[in-house]
Amino acid sequence: MIQKPTIPKGTRDFLPQDVARRNYIFDTIKSVFKMHGFAPIETPSFELSSTLMGKYGEEGDRLIFRILNSGEKMKRADLSALQEDNLPRFANSLSEKALRYDLTVPFARFVVQHQNELTFPFKRYQIQAVWRADRPQHGRYQEFFQCDADVVGSDSLLCELELIQIFDAVLSRFNLPGFTIKINNRKILTGIAELIGESGKLVDIVVAIDQLDKIGKEGVITELENKGISSKAIVAIQPLFDLQGSNKEKLDKIAVFLSESKIGLKGVEELRNIFSLLDKIEFNHEIIEFDITLARGLNYYTGAIFEVHAHDVKMGSICGGGRYDDLTGLFGLKDLSGVGISFGADRIYDILKELDLFPKYLTEGLTVLFVNFGEKESEIALKLAVSLRANSIDCEVYPSPLKMQKQLKYANDRGVKFVAIIGEEEMKLGKIILKNMESGEQILMDKASFINYFKTTK
């Protein structure tokens, strides 16, 4: 016997119900992006390796899926690299293209390449798959979707405001019982590193602090020690982990701490301005929280950073984002400030499923199934199906005159709402039996009333 086929680890098939639910998430996010003036773009699934490699750190490079050169090009395999155990160089000799690892770097490439066709500030959204050669594990996939919105070409904090409004609008539409938008500013973290005399180790500090949620205060301290941060600096930094009070109070305290750091105070000012903009539109302050320990691992952030967490579920962040001052600089276009956010569609899916928040209509099946009683009877059904579809009612005629029981089982399995029965008797009478599959109710009607029934209840 042939073995049942399967798919690569870390990938998924989506059955009709999954697709409907995923599209509900994507469509909700899209509609909010659009409502705020963002327009969609799409980029190719694979980019030139040179576009992606070296942009995500060493770990990122390892996780990029590369496409094997085909044909004669394979002969360029660098065998000396293989002998020397230099696998990255060996890979480079075998591959010129790589699958997208995220949407941000391709977007930066896109902006530079198409700069003369775009209107700045350019507001784009992009909902596409990305691929990572991560070890597959629960809730982590090798192929997954990102839903990003970015504004490039403006350093106005109105952009940050707009993105916070989008977080709120999207997550409110999903009817989540509660969520918190965490906000911090990279300049504040830079200021802290400066003040404790460890400016050169900002990235290490950020990466360590970023794990506070996962490894706790003690873990972060150990991590900082391992990275060679002085014990004096570690002592100086610790009070920041326990900052208490309202957003305003916490900002005031941090401003005192940073009073000698120009860049740190700039960060505080930016956050104060964002909170003041939120006040102006009477934004619900309870869902936004200044969190000095929020760091976001990515190197390119330079201003505000965001992360959103859902309440009542055990799950990491469901959205993230931040401001970057020079992302397009990677590709030669300098000084184009931007800010962007990303929704984690897979995690949102898991939460909506866990909390049973998907709308019921998503899993509704076909509206009308015509039972097939043979050639003559089905002729009437085929014609009625044409009329129903002309009225935008989805329907089908069962393809063969099997036993009625079998056809009704099919209707049940497919979640069909109405079954239309035209047997010999009904044909003679010029009538149709319409059976409501939920209530079991049956009505005998003529053709005109049948069409009309769906026209009016649509």
Next chain:
Amino acid sequence: MIQKPTIPKGTRDFLPQDVARRNYIFDTIKSVFKMHGFAPIETPSFELSSTLMGKYGEEGDRLIFRILNSGEKMKRADLSALQEDNLPRFANSLSEKALRYDLTVPFARFVVQHQNELTFPFKRYQIQAVWRADRPQHGRYQEFFQCDADVVGSDSLLCELELIQIFDAVLSRFNLPGFTIKINNRKILTGIAELIGESGKLVDIVVAIDQLDKIGKEGVITELENKGISSKAIVAIQPLFDLQGSNKEKLDKIAVFLSESKIGLKGVEELRNIFSLLDKIEFNHEIIEFDITLARGLNYYTGAIFEVHAHDVKMGSICGGGRYDDLTGLFGLKDLSGVGISFGADRIYDILKELDLFPKYLTEGLTVLFVNFGEKESEIALKLAVSLRANSIDCEVYPSPLKMQKQLKYANDRGVKFVAIIGEEEMKLGKIILKNMESGEQILMDKASFINYFKTTK
């Protein structure tokens, strides 16, 4: 200077206008699929190599994009294969996964893998990207989308009827000036091969005839000669290229030709039954044509085959499809007959663009842009933007108080429909100037009328 970045040959970036137009095509096709009871599925972008390799012939195998194994697995490179110039074996040693080449083979794999979760007959549609390492050239891409609908688990000709109805419904919605659905039956071609004594060379004959459109009658004859088809057989086959008359007349003539071939006559009967079903629903016969030279290159077809051509444009087929009796047999599930069709979204895109058939609303820009005159004025704009969005009107506040002219240029470039102006004067009056960007008309209104204006004209 850094060189402007670029993308791999044969791939494309899509700007907002492109995305809107492509989504119009996909959404139209989806809505018709849904109207006929088809439900969406999605499969991973890459499959195990063993799932794809060997399913598309030698040429197909060469065009499959393979994913390079990462990390230590690269050390399994089969260097002896490289030395022996056996590149396929060398590739196998470096790769275990491959990008989807079409949607049909992954669908067959999906049906077998999920057979216990599906309701048969299973009607699915699937709209996803596929990848082929074709030499990039005009209109041929390495990444493109297929839009497929298939019914598996029924050999009823009602399925063929339904798929023909779908061709008609989709292409009518696109307002194409004209199109022809060509239909033939593989059993007829099998019968012909049998009768001319060349049964063993059916594939060669099919491949040759398939090119009649491109290389003409003489070209096909040369091709047949090259494949070693006897000159007697070639003479016997030729009259078929010039079959004249209505579909019915042509079928009658071919029935005479095939009177000694059981399988050939079965093919004729199937086609007659399909035409009779089309009569029953009063289908427009002028758009469907029995074409004995239609062959469809793919090996797995066993019954009806389809191809659709648009009039008034120089372009190959825009849709295709056919019945296959044992596609899932590849993966161990025997005797599951199916029939499917595929829309060529990229070609349809090119035609709609060439004939200027895209609806105008697709390229409409943002509905309202609020001009930014500074902190105080923009506070009013920000609040009004919240109200507009609550009424499902898309809008944005320009992020910085630049010169009005610059903001209006942005509005123009983005195709904004209305600009809302709240300067110092208007702020004092509690009013808003609403400027229609198309007509240039300006109206001064209060906040309530402003919101109301969009509520009612939406």
